[in-house]
Amino acid sequence: MKVQPVVPRGRVPAVMRRLSRAIDGLDEPAVEKIANDQQEDPFQVLIATLLSAQTRDAVTAAASERLFKKARTPRSMAKLTVNEIQRLIYPVSFYRHKAVHVKRTCEQILTRFGGQVPATMEALLTLPGVGRKTANLVLILAHRSQQNICVDTHVHRISNRLGWAATRTPDQTEHALYRATHRKWWPVVNLYLVTWGQNVCRPVYPLCDSCVIRDLCPRIGVGKVGKSK
Template sequence: MIKKKRANEIFRRLARRYPDPEPALDWSHAWELLVATVLAAQCTDERVNKVTPALFKRWPTIADMATADIHEVEEMVRSTGFFRNKAKNIVASASLIINEFGGRVPETMAELIRLPGVARKTANIVLSNAFHIHEGIAVDTHVKRLSFRLGLTKHTDPVRIEKDLMPLFERKNWGDINHFLVYYGREVCNAQRPRCTECELADICPKKGVE
């Protein structure tokens, strides 16, 4: 099966399995999604969702976070891991948004990746879900693993993987394919023991049974 046709079939089957894709992180506006995504690095979404309610209650606006005491923020996000860097980046991002972006989360890739701790993955998640703007496809560990196993890329670098994936899916579906691959990576095609015998993509998977 040619790569483009395989990609279309993967999307069709996973769209049927996941009719209402959305982030597993809890958020109500772009700033909350940005913060939650930064905290989710090397951490589970479930853990982040336990931390963010108190965090957003303590500093409900971007302006509040921009003047937050860094040590207090560190303590509140400690359980997410790498808490010092995460706290520093969140406070610094809030300050930059206030001082250079008029107090609003920017809506372009070029501007978002200027924020401390924000790379293309986080920017793509914010753009797609908060603003419905599709500049790329967020590539996390699940997307990276499934893209390789399903024969959609031969690369391991997230930026190269993203470039391989973008032509394979309609632009309007770039956000959804990220959700689909993340969900499926957690439920079926996991890292250590992929459940190939239960996989509804097994008949079109070049790596079936290899790992």
């Protein structure tokens, strides 16, 4: 990893405070919504996060709802066939692979973890299809960890635009953010930046002209910007 940028003192809290106000009223990310609706049920957070990879939020939410209507626990979901799971979660991206991962994850939760979703990074990473992004989100949303940052594509992109990280991968960004931000922000980095990334700091044509943190953002790597409606 390259030498990481030094973030000006006070910059991170100023950005986070403004974003906490600005995201009020915007749609929250699908997995956050599912976590809230299901009282932070670790199993449903885990499965919804597995389904969400490279999939639009509306599709993730609808697929999760269909699947949870059929089976809400590792035991009942493990009884579904891979084909049934595929049919229920289609059209999420990579639904064939994800159906296999869902089934195997349920089986392993039953056989290796006594039916409970594990609460450590090490154990979560042994489950099929679970990477750091999924594990961090489960730890934050379902196990109320204050020690983790969940970095997906939005958090990775915006952190680099803001100059909080100079990284090539989300995993590198996660480690850069542990150094660049105070731990009080770690549990909400994902919620704030994903919501901003879905609505304003979009992958292409970000809406910089109407962005509430424009004066705090060096806009590193940003080309053409979009126009607000």
